[in-house]
Every structure is written in structure tokens, then in C-alpha cells.
């Protein structure tokens with residue numbers, strides 16, 4: 001195995017030390033970086049967005065495998081290093097920006113459905129996953145390395161403690177496949193936990209729902225809100241948490257009792273037991289109950 005002997009030396013020569021706040025755990029093995037690029041199943045025509053170029057461990061094999069790379073990096077020390085060394089391939093556009101602030105719509109207008117590859121900094125893995133969910137109609141695939149716990153949450157089954165908001169919101173717009181497990185010894189500095197590479201495919205959601213066409217993005221409009229409210233208190237029943245969301249209160253001029261009755265009606269119409277806990281509700285069932293709440297509100301037949 002060829003070690004990226006230069007990881008430590010390069011940082012030292014440039015007066016750089018790995019920064020914890022930027023989640024800097026650099027890959028040290030060339031063969032591992034190449035397997036991650038292969039696992040993304042990319043083609044020579046693809047333009048790919050890489051999040052967190054770092055010392056270029058993934059960027060170099062990625063640039064060889066695809067047409068063009070937009071490489072985002074937040075750390076000005078790393079940007080300076082690449083400018084001085086001129087060590088990135090010609091088909092890499094190095095962009096000094098925080099990926100969380102990047103305008104994915106603008107990128108989509110420029111290059112079409114987005115393909116992402118990242119050894120994600122642990123510091124941003126959750127907000128980045130939610131950015132992907134919010135922009136799912138602009139995306140094709142995202143192959144990302146995550147800390148094991150985060151990856152486990154994305155593929156969790158109902159009834160487990162890992163199952164929750166990210167599992168459901170992502171599962172409604174994509175399918176998630178675990179590809180590789182990496183030990184701490186693959187990185188410099190070593191993280192405390194294992195990492196997992198997952199491939200998220202936005203062209204084939206884990207579930208289908210009548211009328212859930214990705215092209216037109218017609219997931220029930222209240223779906224993310226219903227899921228977030230249901231999980232705001234995991235130990236409560238779905239009737240109690242969703243009633244607390246007050247979906248019907250506006251039309252009912254604040255009548256809490258009627259609001260609870262209508263919430264119960266929506267839950268039962270979706271085929272669910274009102275005393276079930278949120279972690280036992282499947283993605284399809286959440287979609288169904290959100291659709292029924294939306295229908296009841298917009299039907300205009302609710303009055304105080």
C-alpha cells in the first residue's frame with residue numbers, strides 16, 4: 001500500500017496543522033482514496049463537486065476519473081498551499097468557499113443535476129445532509145464519507161434508536177447504500193471512530209408514494225414539518241406530539257380540543273394507531289398522514 005507520505009510533511013512545511021474546527025482528518029492511503037472514487041460509480045463525462053479538497057487525496061484520482069471537478073475548500077491555508085504548489089490537475093477548479101453557503105441552484109443552472117463526492121468534515125456532516133435534503137431536486141448522487149453513527153442513522157430501520165428525522169427526510173427523496181468502512185488508521189490525524197462511505201442516489205428514493213414524483217417534487221408540503229414535530233418528543237405518542245403541532249388551530253380559532261380530534265382523524269385515516277410512537281412509523285406512513293393533514297387544511301371544510 002502506498003502511503004501518502006507527504007500528508008504530515010506537507011502540512012509541516014507549509015506551517016499548517018490539522019484544524020479540528022474544519023474536521024480535518026486527511027486520508028493517508030492512495031489505494032483507499034482510489035477505492036472511494038471507484039465506489040462512486042462515476043463516468044468520464046461527469047462534472048463532480050468535491051467538498052473539502054484538503055491536500056487533494058481524493059481530488060487527484062477523481063480528476064482522472066471524470067471530466068471536471070469543482071473543489072470546495074474553506075481553509076485559506078490549504079488554498080494558499082495549492083496555489084503555491086500548483087499541484088492540482090488542470091481540470092480542477094479550486095473554490096475558496098464554505099460549502100454550506102454555496103448556492104446549489106446556481107451550480108445546477110451551470111452544470112445540471114449535481115454529483116457530489118466528499119470525505120465530509122465531521123464538523124458539518126449533519127447540516128450538509130440537511131442541505132442535500134432541502135435541495136434534493138437538484139441532485140443526482142452524493143457519495144460521502146461520514147462518521148459511523150451518522151451513516152447508521154441514514155440507513156436505520158423503523159423501531160430502532162437510530163431511526164429518526166434524517167432517516168425519514170432523506171429516505172423520502174433518495175436511496176442510501178453503505179459501501180465501505182474505514183478504520184481510524186486510514187486518516188491523519190486519527191479520528192476516534194470508524195467512518196463509512198455511503199452513496200445517496202436521488203434518482204431512486206427508498207420509498208414511493210402515489211403522486212410523489214421527484215421531477216415535480218410533490219411530496220406532501222407539510223411532510224418535513226410533520227416529521228420534525230413527531231420526533232420533537234420521541235417518547236410521546238404520535239397523537240400527542242402532532243396535536244401539539246397545532247396544524248388545525250388557525251382555522252379552528254385556537255380550539256385545542258377540536259384540533260386534537262382532527263389530528264386523531266388524520267392519523268386514523270392514514271391507517272395508524274394514535275398511540276404509536278414516532279420511531280415505529282414508516283416513511284410511507286409519515287407521507288400518508290402529512291398528505292391527509294394537508295388535504296384537511298386545504299379542503300376548507302374546517303371551521304370553529
Ligand SMILES: C[S@@+](CC[C@H](N)C(=O)[O-])C[C@H]1O[C@@H](n2cnc3c(N)ncnc32)[C@H](O)[C@@H]1O
Pocket residue numbers: 022023024025026027028051052053054055056057058059072073074075078097098099100119120121122123124
Ligand atoms: C475530512 S477532510 C478531507 C480532506 C481530503 N478530501 C481527504 O480526503 O484527505 C475535510 C476537508 O474539508 C474542509 N472543510 C471543512 N469545512 C468545510 C466547509 N464548510 N466547506 C468546504 N470545505 C470544508 C477542511 O478544511 C478539510 O480540508
